[in-house]
Amino acid sequence: MVRILPQTKAAAVNPLKSSQPLGAALAFLGVDGAMPLFHGSQGCTSFALVLFVRHFKEAIPLQTTAMDEVATILGGADHLEEAILNLKVRTKPTLIGVCTTALVETRGEDCAGDIASIRLKRTEELAGTEVVLANTPDFDGAIEEGWAKAVTAMIERITRPGEQARQSKKIVILPGCNLTVADIEHLREMVESFGLKPVILPDVSGSLDGTVPDRWVTTTYGGTSVEDIRELGTAEQCIVIGEHMRRPAELLHRLTGVPYVLFRSLTGLRDADRFVSLLSAVSGAAAPAGVRRRRAQLQDALLDGHFHFGGKKIAIAAEPDQLYQLASFFTGMGSEIAAAVTTAAMSKILEEVPAQWVQIGDLGDLEALGAGADLFVTHSHGRQAAQRLGIPLMRVGFPIFDRLGSQHKLTILYQGTRDLIFEVANIFEANRHAPTPEAPDPLRKREMPDELRSPPLARH
Numbered sequence: 001m002v003r004i005l006p007q008t009k010a011a012a013v014n015p016l017k018s019s020q021p022l023g024a025a026l027a028f029l030g031v032d033g034a035m036p037l038f039h040g041s042q043g044c045t046s047f048a049l050v051l052f053v054r055h056f057k058e059a060i061p062l063q064t065t066a067m068d069e070v071a072t073i074l075g076g077a078d079h080l081e082e083a084i085l086n087l088k089v090r091t092k093p094t095l096i097g098v099c100t101t102a103l104v105e106t107r108g109e110d111c112a113g114d115i116a117s118i119r120l121k122r123t124e125e126l127a128g129t130e131v132v133l134a135n136t137p138d139f140d141g142a143i144e145e146g147w148a149k150a151v152t153a154m155i156e157r158i159t160r161p162g163e164q165a166r167q168s169k170k171i172v173i174l175p176g177c178n179l180t181v182a183d184i185e186h187l188r189e190m191v192e193s194f195g196l197k198p199v200i201l202p203d204v205s206g207s208l209d210g211t212v213p214d215r216w217v218t219t220t221y222g223g224t225s226v227e228d229i230r231e232l233g234t235a236e237q238c239i240v241i242g243e244h245m246r247r248p249a250e251l252l253h254r255l256t257g258v259p260y261v262l263f264r265s266l267t268g269l270r271d272a273d274r275f276v277s278l279l280s281a282v283s284g285a286a287a288p289a290g291v292r293r294r295r296a297q298l299q300d301a302l303l304d305g306h307f308h309f310g311g312k313k314i315a316i317a318a319e320p321d322q323l324y325q326l327a328s329f330f331t332g333m334g335s336e337i338a339a340a341v342t343t344a345a346m347s348k349i350l351e352e353v354p355a356q357w358v359q360i361g362d363l364g365d366l367e368a369l370g371a372g373a374d375l376f377v378t379h380s381h382g383r384q385a386a387q388r389l390g391i392p393l394m395r396v397g398f399p400i401f402d403r404l405g406s407q408h409k410l411t412i413l414y415q416g417t418r419d420l421i422f423e424v425a426n427i428f429e430a431n432r433h434a435p436t437p438e439a440p441d442p443l444r445k446r447e448m449p450d451e452l453r454s455p456p457l458a459r460h
Helices: 022-028 042-056 067-076 075-090 102-107 109-122 145-159 181-192 224-231 243-256 267-281 289-309 320-332 348-352 365-371 378-389 413-430 442-447
Strands: 004-006 034-039 093-101 130-134 167-174 195-201 235-241 259-265 314-317 336-344 358-359 375-378 393-395
Touching: 022 034, 022 042, 022 093, 022 145, 034 042, 034 075, 075 093, 075 109, 075 224, 093 109, 093 145, 109 130, 130 145, 145 224, 145 243, 145 320, 167 181, 167 243, 181 195, 181 267, 181 413, 235 243, 235 267, 243 259, 243 320, 243 348, 259 267, 267 289, 267 413, 289 413, 314 320, 314 365, 320 336, 320 348, 320 413, 336 365, 365 375, 365 378, 375 378, 375 413, 378 393, 393 413
Parallel strands: 004 358, 034 093, 093 130, 167 195, 167 235, 235 259, 314 336, 314 375, 336 358, 375 393
Antiparallel strands: none
């Protein structure tokens, strides 16, 4: 069983995690016509906005209540009301997603009560706009938990409760925060290929996919509609991807009775097969020829690529569900997890990570623990550590700001797993050093330890 090692440092010099409010804002960005609103100081919003823009290379709608010194002392209810009303008048959003920050959470403000009061007083002015609150303090949890809290809050506030007439072809998908824009788009295409109608919450593939709208839009210009969120209870089945999405799935089941199936990962042949089998069972249709062909391509990639993975030592720093996804992929290819670092100890998925231990920490811990690794796997903030140690870096997660197209990187199901195999194998190939008489091939030595070598033939 994997050991979870607690954080021992009082400060992170090279932080790994992104905060809960950022994760909640990202989830709200997956709703059509939405405007995320940070309830706190202006600096918190500015920092999150910079990270979003650098990662997605897009204009990001994100606003703040801009609490000042007086509001910090006397309370921010007036600032919250003013911000909500201004957004309603100026941008006319279908949804305003309020994300609390450490400032109001530390002060202990009753944000839920404040929003309820605003709704009551301003019923006519806020008609046509849902106001959803996600309690997301910066000092607790990380981006995955913030994402899950926002999805839970949207279901709790918007989804119509009670047993409803089921639509046999309708499937609800609750994707994890670790899925890219390309992953979610590929999920939709896969589900639709079985004749099913997917409703994805949140759907960042509709709002952060890099398209240029015909006109200037002040809110998000794609994603899940508020009406679709309201009618989630009419779905036949709910598919959940990532352990951190279990809570919103349980809430949906409790409110509407929609059953759910949880996939901890969709990367790898076995998990992809399980997903396709579920779609086939729900739809009553066999897997399409295109899906079977992509499976055969993955099988070929597994044969071609496993020579490059065998015996390699991998150091990974990522959010809990993404850590599980990547560690399972690498060990399934024959590699060894030399170092596993994550952000929060509260996730149950850490107990399933295929490693001897998981360190709760930062990128400084990754640098110290992964010094002998063959590959670093983390986001762009790990590039300096990889450079200092002379270890190649595979960029995953959020943020990735020193490469283009990270949101279009496919990592799941047959095609995404195949692409990952090729990406990693090419990194190893590019960093392979040819052996010389003075420096024997270190890879060959690692592949065949001295104690396993055959003894020399005796001379007669």
